[in-house]
Amino acid sequence: MINHHLKATFRYLWRNRLFTGLNILGLAIGISASWIIFRMVSFEFSYDKFEPDRERIFQLTSSFKTPDGRDREMAVVPKGVLPAMLREISGLEEVSPVYYQHYETAQTAKSPLVENLSERIATLPGYFKMIGYQWLAGNAQQALKTPEQVILTASRAQYYFPGKRLSEIIGQTITYNDTIQKTVSGVLADLGYLNSFPAQEFFPIDQESLTSTDWSSLSSNELLFVKLKKGVSTKTVLDQLNALNEKINSEVFKQRNFKSHFKLLQLKDKHFATQSDTRTANKSVLFGLIGIAFFLLALACINYINLTTAQIPQRAKEISVRKTLGSTSGIIIRSYLLETFVVCLLAVALSLFLTFLSLRVFAEYIPEGMNNFTNYPGMIGFSIALISFITVLAGLYPSWLATRVQTVRVLKGETKQSIRGYQLNLRKGLIVFQFVIAQVFVICAIIIGQQLKYTLDKDLGFEHEAILTVEIPYKLQQDSLFQGSQFVLKQRLAQHPEIAAVSLGDLPMIDRMTAWLMDYRGKNGTIQKQVMFKNIDNNYLDLYQIPLLAGRNAQLTDTVRELLLNETALKAFGFSRAEETIGQTLYQGNMPRTIVGVIKDFHQFNLKSTIDLLGFTAQKPGLTTFNIKLSSPKVSSWKKAIALIEQEWKQVYPTAPFSYQFYDDTIKSLYRQEHSTSRLVNVATAITLLISCLGLYGLAAFTAFQRTKEIGIRKVLGATVGGITGLLSKDFIKLVLIALMIATPIAWWTMNKWLENFAFKITVQWWMFAFAGLGAVTIALLTVSYQAIKAAIANPVDSLRSE
Known part of the structure; x- marks a missing residue:
């Protein structure tokens, strides 16, 4: 039929x-x-789905209320929280720091030099129990006992030591940044499911981190995870931690009109959290x-x-x-x-x-x-x-x-x-x-x-066409042999007619920021505001054609002495005209900063955000990004100009790869x-x-x-x-x-x-x-x-x- x-x-x-x-x-x-x-x-909803005991695993996050009433939440916590969680907070089964480690190079005895590998963290042995890693080689109890040890996942071990048995990899040496030697003390099976823990190399946490009393500094490289004991509520843990935070920082909160507290982000929600440190959905x-x-x-x-x-x-x-x-x-x-x-x-x-x-x-x-x-x-x-x-x-x-x-x-x-x-x-x-x-x-x-x-055509308040940006690699920034080399390269580039202008400084519009709390101590009392700052040199305003409304440009010095403020910032501090601010002093804590100029407002973030309080500093050590304006608007002539820039780069930084990006592409990436x-x-x-x-x-x-x-x-x-x-x-x-x-x-x-x-x-x-x-x-x-x-x-x- x-x-x-x-x-x-x-x-x-x-x-x-x-x-x-x-x-x-x-x-x-x-x-x-x-x-x-x-x-x-x-795919997205499978992240951390198969993590053992994921209902009891949390990431500790920081929440702030700034003086202007804004709430901000970050995936990082101060270093001082780690020793407090280990010694003073009850109800925790495991406390696991995830401190990202950055090494430019790694090399073994028989493998070529490897550059820019990531997924490296410093942590405690409890991290492997919390995540539920399976040990393939090495002793779990002794693997992170000394600072010279490193644990690898199976895939990373085979990457460094192709063809070797796991038992043969134990005791092998990896040299980081040409001089730092670590001995492989353990090999872990790779996690066989989608997860929010991308680390492939594990180092022991340093003693300074285990005894830190710093409850104010924050770094995006320092995260903290905890696993609660069965039956313990998040409120029990947070009440203890926030009470301790209030006790330690009460004076700072009063002085700066500022509050912070901590929250626990459950692992099952981490992949969808805006404050997460990994890729989210x-x-x-x-x-x-x-x-x-x-x-x-x-x-x-x-x-x-x-x-x-x-x-x-x-x-x-x-x-x-x-x-x-x-x-x-x-x-x-x-x-x-x-x-x-x-x-x-x-x-x-x-x-x-x-x-x-x-x-x-x-x-x-x-x-x-x-x-x-x-x-x-x-x-x-x-x-x-x-x-x-x-x-x-x-x-x-x-x-x-x-x-x-x-x-x-x-x-x-x-x-x-x-x-x-x-x-x-x-x-x-x-x-x-x-x-x-x-x-x-x-x-x-x-x-x-x-x-x-509209977002791409709108006048952003600064010039951004035919501008290349080049970032100095982090390793070179820390290398004493190359201190000040950026100024040498700047001079060499400025001599070429194919290049209209060269400046060192943070990009005017980008998705990163550095913010300081600044005080203006006037006749009517103290006004405290959070101000975002960018570090620039003397050619920056001309290159990006940012109008100076009053005063002068800041002088380039080794330390921060002078400031430029935008229109929004001067109004926030109570000034009605740009000329009034010239010569006035703002305080970062107890350190005075003199306002020497006022710039016209421009967009610092994408058009989802309002124009915020912004200041410019001119400090030599913080200048790590080249901004290069090409002379010709014709695309056909850019290839020659870029070749010249690369040639000069190799003269100053012979060991570093040359990598550039058009600033217009950076702006587009914000959307x-x-x-x-x-x-x-x-x-x-x-x-x-x-x-x-x-x-x-x-x-x-x-x-x-x-x-x-x-x-x-x-x-x-x-x-x-x-x-x-x-x-x-x-x-x-x-x-x-x-x-x-x-x-x-x-x-x-x-x-x-x-x-x-x-x-x-x-x-x-x-x-x-x-x-x-x-x-x-x-x-x-x-x-x-x-x-x-x-x-x-x-x-x-x-x-x-x-x-």
Whole structure:
């Protein structure tokens, strides 16, 4: 019986190849998009999922309330917290510091020099118990007993010592930074699951860190994890720690009008925390992706329903004959569901190719490591659920409708009236729903595109075109042999006519900051504000064309003596005019800093942020970034200029690789998430429009079939092709316009919520909705015009012959 139904199904699908192809294509697009989104979501939610006892593992974070009332949270804690947690806080099973170690080079006796490897930390032995590492070689109790020891993961061990057995690696020596020798004392199995602990090399924590009393300094390299004892609440631990913090820092809090306290971030939430030190995912984005996948699947199913039900009147005779020969409603429903199942399987096969293609076209938007992640039970379960969902959702209504065919009327030739309960309004409603979703995406794509254009075209308050930035490597910054070499290189570069200007200093707009609490002690009392600072030289303002409103540039010195402030900062300290600030003194703690100039406001961060209080210092030791303005705006001449810069670099820093970046690219990278959102919305827009047009095509085909005789009569009575085409098209245009009316408030609300993330943003204007509507109408006309014109030019004799 099944074999008979399969043969009949394949014959029918082959006989109606056009509609079959449209159905397969529509479902394949929806399945491919859903599959990619499932893999992305599954990948991100698998982080730390298989960590033993993850419910009791937490990262300690710091929370601050600054004098201006702002709240900030960071993933780091002061060094003094570690010894306090080890000795004075109860309820802890393990306390594990994660202090990142930076070595420029590493080398073994038989391996070449390795540069810039990361994932190195200093920690305590309890770290390996907390994470649940498996020891492959070495003694867990003795592995980090002395400062000269290092533990490796299996993959890092094989990287350093290829081909050696694990037991042979124990006792081998690794030399870091040419002089620091460490002996391998243990090898660990790599964690076999996605996790937030990327370390591959482990060193013992130094004694200074274990006895530190510093509760004020913070470093992004110093993290702290704890594992609570069973039954101990986070409140119990935090109450003890925050009470101790208040006791130690009470005087500092009073003096600086400043408060800090600690929080515990549960491991299961770490991958989604904004203050995390590792790569994170945004839960809102992931849930948005799930929503997009659902809508795309729904649109694909609606498209299938529209195309399938459009053919039922043409299949009425086939259904009637089957019913006459004894087929029950159950048999007809099963045959339609089988047909849907077969189409779904063919769509899955096509979606494999589309998925393969999409993963390569959009590789830069795929999370790193996703393609190497496999979750076979989840993938199999999702595939079965997806095919079952599509088969039932897309096949149930057409199969039920097929059972409503009235055999007697069909055999009398009354095909149009032969289906009980068939309502064209339902199919029109489905088309409206499809175009509502499509037009919401179209409007969102337009507004997001306009906002991104605005962010890149807006005057940022400084020049940023044709500027190269070069960072001095950290190793050279610490090397006494190269102290002051940056000034030598600056002079050499300035001599070339291909280079318009050279400056040393922090980039004007970037996602990093250094902030100090500054006091202005005026007649009306002390005003304390947090001010961000950038370190610059004397050529910086000219290179970036940042206007100096009053005073002069700061003099370059070995220590910080003079400051430049921006307009926002001078107003925050109570000055009304730029000239008033010249000669005034700000205090960093008890250290006075003289204000010698005022600069015009410019954007320090991306346009999501307001312009903040900013100061410039001119201190020689902190200048580690070259800012190089090229003379010519022509791209063709830049290659020669860059070659000259590299040549001079090699003269001054012969052992360091030359690496540069155009500053415009750095600015664009600040909007990486927005670009990803834009690309995602554009792809979703194209998919929804394509699927919606396939459904519209099916409705046009159905309408043309239903009105075949009416069209024939109109042509006999003198109707033109244009008139008939317009008659068939106007109903579809109405559907698109109705969809636009529904989509407009939805898109307006959604985009206004999205734009709230930007301090500087565009105004949503009427033309954006009108443009989307015009585009939708045009696409709809192009979609239905083929069927409309085909019906209009058909010979009326053929349609009226049976009358």
